[in-house]
Amino acid sequence: MHIGQYELKNRIFLAPMAGITDLPFRRLCSKFGAGLTFSEMMSTNPDVWHTEKSKLRLAHHHEIGINAVQIAGYDPFEMAEAAKVNVDYGAEIIDINMGCPAKKVNKKMAGSALLREPDQVARILEAVVNAVNVPVTLKIRTGWDLANQNCLEIAKIAEQANISALTIHGRTRSCLFKGQAEYDNIRKVKQAVSIPIIANGDITSAQQAKSVLDYTGADAIMIGRGSLGRPWLFKEITDFLEFGEVSAISIEEKGQILLEHIESLHQFYGEQKGYRIARKHVGWYVESLKPDSDFKRTFNTLCSTQEQLNVLEVFIKNLILDKKQQC
Structure with a gap:
């Protein structure tokens, strides 16, 4: 899998998620096999480019x-201009x-609202691609709503603008995150354009990852909410795609x-x-580890590093004991 001049180690990517894909989380997901990770979304407002918050969002590590x-x-x-500033960083x-x-x-x-304005999409893509000397990718939904699913039109605009890869989330904007993602539109786009297509939406298991890749013919998949509290999901997927089985990760390792x-x-x-x-x-x-637990309520009352780490160690020890008792 290539994006522009870059050869990626695999085709399992971590989605950009606001407030989530910071340096610690991206580093962890990369460690467990994510072939590419994306930072949190950055605003085009120049007033925030040099703030401490933006610097934290842009923090990166060679690992x-x-x-x-x-x-x-x-x-x-x-x-x-935002693209150029980020390349400089x-x-x-x-x-x-x-x-x-x-909504905000x-x-x-911005965001999925632009799907209602294909002409503006074309202007933005052209401006950004011409402004920087690095690959430019695009992430969209299938359309604004079920009556206006224009992802194929947007994909052709992206192809014309020399976008290096296109990610499609299998929902419309009006769907938000409700219901089930669909992959028919992703498959149609993959068959119609030549740029790499990345499938996204409701990929929460190794088996689902393979199914989506096989059905859509996509060049890669992107994992978002499925990785929350489960960064080892990337290892499960890469193992399954390569060896046909998922290697078990012990409760001790997860803790x-x-x-x-x-x-x-x-x-x-x-x-x-x-x-x-x-x-x-x-x-x-x-x-992910103990869904019926009231531990979250206890943890959310703690306001210091050491208190949080202390109770986590106890929680993990109890998880291990429970697992041994069940065996």
Whole structure:
């Protein structure tokens, strides 16, 4: 799998997710086999480009591999300028967000709202591609709503604009994240254009990953919410695609992954920010490891690094004991 001049180690990618795909999480998913990871979405507003928050979002480490940064906006000139600034900061791939369904993004006519304006899509893509000397990719949904699924039209615009790869989430904007993602439209686009197509939406298991790749013919898949609290999902998928079976990851290993992740969040953000960001990640891990537990409620009352790490160690020990008793 290639994107522009870059050869990727595999075709299993981590989706850009606001408030989630920071350096600690991208590093962890890369460690477990993600072939490409994307940063959190960056605004085209120049007032925020040099803020501490933006610097944290753009933080990268060579262990992660290729530095792919996503930007969002409506104005072609501002998008081009944002792309150039991010390349100056080290971005090796620029991804354009035209798939976000959030109201606060769509109110600014950015994200998936742009799917209603194909001409503006063309202007933005042309401006960004011409502004930078790195590959530019695009992420979209199948359309604004079920009556207006124009992903094939957008894909042809992207192809004409020399976009290096196109990710399609198998829902419309009006679907938000409800119901089941569909892959028929992704398959149609793959058959109609020559640029690499990345399938996205509801890929939560190794078996589903293979099924989507086989059905759509996509060049790669992108994992989003399926990885929350389960960064080892990338290893499960890569193992299944290569060997036809999923290698078991022990509860001890999963507990250690959880602990290391929370430690890295505190190191990255510092205690004042770290404990708040740790809460949502621990919530996702608990849903994955022990969904009926009330541990999340206890954890969310803690406000210090050491308190959080102490109770996590106890939680993990209890998980291991429970597992041994069941055996």
